[in-house]
Amino acid sequence: MRRIKAGIIGMGFIGVSHIEAIRRIGFAELVAVADVNFELAKKKASEYFIPKCYSTIDELLADPEIEVVHNCTPNNLHLEINSKIIKAGKHIFSEKPLSRTSDESAQMLELLKEYPNVIHGVNFNYRMNPLVQEMKHKIKNGEIGDVKLVHGTYLQDFLLHETDYNWRIEPEVCGPSRCIADIGSHWMDSVQCVTGAKITEVCADLVITIPVRKKPKGQVETFSINTNVEYEDMPVKTEDWGAVLIKMDNGVHGVFCVSEVSAGHGCSLAFEIDGTKASLKWEQERADEMWMGHRDGPNYAIKRNPNHMTPEAKQYTYLAGGHPEGWNDAMRNNVMAFYKFIADGKKLGVDTPDFATFDEGHYIIKLTEAIVESSKKRQWVKVD
Ligand SMILES: NC(=O)c1ccc[n+]([C@@H]2O[C@H](COP(=O)([O-])OP(=O)(O)OC[C@H]3O[C@@H](n4cnc5c(N)ncnc54)[C@H](O)[C@@H]3O)[C@@H](O)[C@H]2O)c1
Incomplete structure (x- = not known):
């Protein structure tokens, strides 16, 4: 190589x-x-x-x-x-x-x-966390039956105070959506990845909880906390919170909410997929564990362990069970999948990559725009 x-x-x-x-x-x-x-x-x-x-x-x-x-x-x-x-x-x-x-x-x-x-x-x-990949392949193998419902959250608190400021607040820099574009995009990508289906219709309620923020006069680093700074008032134009009902192209219905103002949440990305036989749930802040729920039998907390994973997911896990893998490992897996695709001489349009392509990135932007439109019009919006 x-x-x-x-x-x-x-x-x-x-x-x-x-x-x-x-x-x-x-x-x-x-x-x-x-x-x-x-x-x-x-x-x-x-x-x-x-x-x-x-x-x-x-x-x-x-x-x-x-x-x-x-x-x-x-x-x-x-x-x-x-x-x-x-x-x-x-x-x-x-x-x-x-x-x-x-x-x-x-x-x-x-x-x-x-x-x-x-x-x-x-x-x-996030799609490249070992257990998210495991979820994807368990669903593909029919282990939870037919998927019927999806639901979850992505909550953060880095913009909780009116003095919290970041380029993400400015639509000229971030875009017309903040919370959905910034973190809802991750939720939607993860759910589309594990279910193998596309979100095609949305009905949203986007809310600005802090209409005027105090912008520090000077540069602000992402996720930093500032003290002893001078501020100017800045009207906020993009959402701090979003609640979104979704429909997918395989008939699945779902809901998710995102927030950048929910105290105590650093990176609370979570999603549950409910099938006709079982449910699977994964939470980013407990990345090394997945929950499998049954009605007619016991529920399991499945700990990541390479010895018990599908071969497709196993290629993205490195440490033996009991040695937690998390955010950095998923980052590495995503970059690894990209470089390996190149090293193997694979071609987009011919081979299907595990990482998201620009086509998928573009579709997520269209979903984001549909969510903004839906919230403005107070009605369901379809995505082409
Ligand atoms: N995948 C993830 O989990 C994740 C997490 C955080 C941020 N992001 C994304 O990464 C991007 C950057 O976010 P961030 O939080 O690192 O922002 P940041 O403000 O911390 O860093 C951005 C950097 O870009 C530099 N920069 C600005 N203009 C430039 C130019 N013209 N040429 C070269 N460098 C330039 C800035 O000086 C700064 O160092 C955003 O699109 C954000 O959405 C993704």
């Missing part, structure tokens, strides 16, 4: 997780990073002994040894930067959401038609 060389654009909160994920893949090599904040890029390059550090995207893209580029910048830059990466003929692994609007993501899909050899992936990392 040959070594695949990579570069990362954006050294903020998630960029660092990409460094660590690439570093855990034996046949991948991180050769360069770039950030508009060049001091930050230099600091990360120095801390992680990354050989090259660039202050501009163009310099990184001109580097001939780089084959894969990760885009870890805020949402408003995804169209511009992803398009540049594609035009450079490099494989692209973009952060989610793929873009702010479906018009932007459609432009990327259009451009990709001219570059059929470019492999494209979106970092919907």
Whole structure:
């Protein structure tokens, strides 16, 4: 197997997780990073002994040894930067959401038609937790019977206080949806992945719980807590909370809610799939365990153990039972699936990847827009 060389654009909160994920893949090599904040890029390059550090995207893209580029910048830059990466003929692994609007993501899909050899992936990392993969294959094997219902949540509290501020609050940067685009996108991707079905209709209620926030005068790091800062008032235009009824193309009905203002919740992603024989439930904050419910027999808490997993899911687990795997491992699995697809010489459109492609990323943006429209119109909205 040959070594695949990579570069990362954006050294903020998630960029660092990409460094660590690439570093855990034996046949991948991180050769360069770039950030508009060049001091930050230099600091990360120095801390992680990354050989090259660039202050501009163009310099990184001109580097001939780089084959894969990760885009870890805020949402408003995804169209511009992803398009540049594609035009450079490099494989692209973009952060989610793929873009702010479906018009932007459609432009990327259009451009990709001219570059059929470019492999494209979106970092919907939760689908690559070993037990989420196990859930997917248990459902595929008929272990819970016919799927009838799905339900769950994704709750956070990083915007609980009116003084909490982040680029995600600004629609010009984040897009017209915040909570749904930022974390609801993960929930929808995970559920579509495990059920193998698409959400096709939505009915939503989006709520702004803090109509005016206090914006610190100065830069704010993702998930950081600020003290002793001056503020200016900022009217909020995007949702802090969303409740969404869904219908899927296999007849399944469901519901989920998302929040960035629910105290005590760091990353409470959870979903349950109810079938005619049994139910399966997985919670991100207890990632190494899955619940299987039965009416006519005992319920089980299934601990992740490679010895008892389906072969498809087993390829994404590394540690023996009792040694917990979690968020970082799912990140690594997602990046690994992307690099392995390239290393194996697979082609999109011919081979089906385990990671989400730009097509799936685009569909999630369309769902997000349908949810916003539904909440405005107070009615069900179908997605094409
Ligand atoms: N998959 C996940 O679980 C997950 C988690 C967090 C964030 N994200 C996504 O990752 C992206 C980044 O989020 P974040 O929380 O890391 O943000 P962040 O603000 O912490 O980091 C963004 C970085 O991009 C840099 N940047 C901005 N403009 C640039 C440019 N023109 N060229 C190069 N670098 C530039 C900034 O200087 C900053 O270092 C977002 O799209 C977000 O939705 C995904």
